[in-house]
Amino acid sequence: MFENKVIYQIYPKSFKDTTNNGYGDIQGIIKQLDYIKDLGVDYIWLSPCVKSPQKDNGYDISDYYSIDSLFGSNEDYEQLILEAKKRDMKIMLDLVLNHTSDEHTWFAKATNGDPKYYDYYIWADEPNELESAFGGSAWTYHEKVGKYYLHLFDKGQPDLNWANPEVRQEIFDMVNFWIAKGVEGFRLDVIHLIGKEPDKLIKGHGPKFSEYLKELNENTFKDNLLTVGECWGTSLKQQYKMCHDKGLTQAFHFNHFLLNAERGRGKWHTKELDLVDLCECFNTWQNEYTGIEALVMNNHDSPRLISRWLDDQKYRKESAKLLITLFGLMHGNLYIYQGEEIGMTNAHWHDIKKYNDVETFNNYEILKSEGYSEEETMAKIAFTSRDNARTPMQWDDTAHAGFSSTEPWLDVNDNYVHINVLKDLSDDNGVYKYYQKVLKFRKEHYDKLKQATSYSSEGQVLKMQNDFFTLLANFSAQNQPLEEINGEIIFNNYSKVPTHLLPYQVIVFS
């Protein structure tokens, strides 16, 4: 029922500003619904746009029920659901259930001595060694309370106490509120953390995790809506169990995102992509634990793959097309992150003042304290910062890329003059048109994509093969040898059929 779907992720803050306050908004999304639909999209997932002090760009929620005035109103959201439905698209809401903002009234009451709400959060007399995903201790001392509260992310994001049935009920009510409004899918932020047991240093997939998830499903979506779990650093086996046991449709596969990271040192310490690792990753996704795949090339937490793995300059369009051919021919649900369909790239900023992300700032300090020079630190940040994916959508070549008529909350990527929607759409060899072809093919031939497929590599060439087609992808700027192609060409990101594989060429033949 939820197979073979294409989901387009919007980071509302950076999509389209119609009020000219420098932030994207819901009316901006409504304006661009045809652009999204024409690509071949079934669902639109919006990163959170309910009330938030925006310390973590909306993933710090202070009111689950009201759209933040930054983005519009609840009426705008309802209009969006309706307008999307008219175009046969569904809206997927981002559920941040692991934590709230420290500006949520629950936290205010908790810290003002209300025992009911005190028990909504997690407290300790002394901190233990648990660390925040954004760097530093996961515990912050609260003066008024005289205790430490847990925050697995920023200190402005206190963790909810899922062991408290009242908290769970609050969450169920809220999810049902949005279902009643017409939301037809959910992305569940860091859902693996809800069963944490901080005393035992257990974060992800705690002993009660399955029970809580099952309860959530039974009380809300009841297997009837598309649900995708976000969990970093968990094995496919755990993800499979999470989906099959307790009713999530799918889980994001993220292990390929970490192939640029030095093992055991975290994402800020990077290395070159090794195709052997990538093939191993794809083989596991596509041949073991199948049926739960949420395929992603990009999202708001990850620097863009085109800039990490391929060439975002001279062979930019070829590289963007290589990626969508490779991922588009896999089975699973395919997630497209705003901008990748026109080949948007990382911002590559080397000045910390250009950045906005709390995780980037924390790690800037950490890297400096570890002895890295300013230049070394900024090289790491330019490669890895989440802001690389968050720069405003590039619509045209006018000031601020047609995103807004005023200075945006985060600078537009300098390359907007030559990389933008208007320009890409007017190009017969543009990335968007190529995406359309791949997505159409995917829809029509999905059964064929579901056959056993093998991934292997030779040097810089990746080969994907099943009974139906062979894909060859050159991950380098050098020509690569190619055996004669006898079959029919299904995809080719160059206009000619070569005697050897050209730089970043992808070719698919039957």
Ligand code: TEU
């Ligand atoms: O991300 C979860 C998460 O663990 C990321 O912070 C991840 O560690 C990192 O960014 C990538 O390596 C989710 C949201 O997608 C993210 O935007 C939020 O900041 C985070 O949860 C907290 O809600």
